[in-house]
Amino acid sequence: MKLLAQRLLGPVTLVSMALTIWLGLVVTPPDKVQGNLARLVYVHPAVAWVALYLSFGTATIASVLYLWPRTRSATADRVAHSAMEVSLVFIALTLITGSIWGRPTWGVWWAWDARLTSTAILGLLAVGYLALRRANDDPELRAKRSAVFAVLSAINVPIIHFSVLWWKTLHQGATVFTANRTLLIHGIMAWTLLISFVAFSLAYCWLLRARYRLEVARETLGARAIDDALAARVLEGRS
């Protein structure tokens, strides 16, 4: 069952992505105010959802699991590392797609408002996490320090989420997760938005799995390379 799910993950991701593209570009109508520019609503929010909540959330939870002595494992550290790398990619995509959307709608590529600035800071924190991992040679120390850093960095996620409510921003307020639970998008547009969230979430799972396997392979091959080097030196000593 697990193997089947793993095999199906890639094809299902591709199908859901194709469905999102077809619905977003062909089936859904233009928006009353934004016209065809609103079609970016089927990309940007879903990418941001993955960046902020899914991947950064995974990295944070895995870091907490590592810091908790009972659940501490190399797997938790690997998952945190992999999720943070994927998160950085999606944070960059969030900023890029937001900027592409902002230029024709707002009239500017970038605005220093609370939502945009705090998202850029999250990107910096993700870069900082990865830099911190490179700075530490000892695996245990590296895992512990980066886990603490990830948990502290996660404080920024609710700040980003609520920034449009706490402060006056150029960025629009919530369309889906509104304060009074009112959906501000209807019909096929809402369904397409939902499918885009599913598609990008699946893409995240696929990327996370691939990155995790790469990390395991890197560690295994690294250990094997050391074994091979030791064996070669032993042979040198014998000759």
Next chain:
Amino acid sequence: MAVTERPELTPVAPPPSASRSRRRSLAVLVVLALAIVALLSQGLLHNLNYFKTVDEVLASRESIGTGVIRLEGVVAPHSIRRTNVGTDFVVTGPRGSIPVDASGTPPQLFQANIPVVVVGHFASASSTTFFGSAIMVKHTAAYIAQYPNRVKAPNGSVR
């Protein structure tokens, strides 16, 4: 005869040093802190609230003087007039309105009844006209189909 003596395995690299790791980690954190402070100084520290609404500006008109601010309001219907240098229009809030003389080309979504943020200043301390150097459209979070018959709300009503 089998070799029983273990060969000398000289380490290729020195073992990881805790103090070196600490120094590197500190360097990363310092660079990161500087970058975040730089971002904050551009963004949140001065612009936690990105703009002032029409009502806020009218209430604190004296203290604003001729300083550069970002003014937010809804473009009043039938107030848009193209000029040689840009666009004249009126922005309104719940309790008042401010006439705006803006230079430059407005964004493509600029139209009546849409919320905008105008960067600019008043000509003098007593002036009521706001001179804008840039217009940004602040679109709402609602997405409604251009062709209403295609989209129905969950309760069955046509939007």
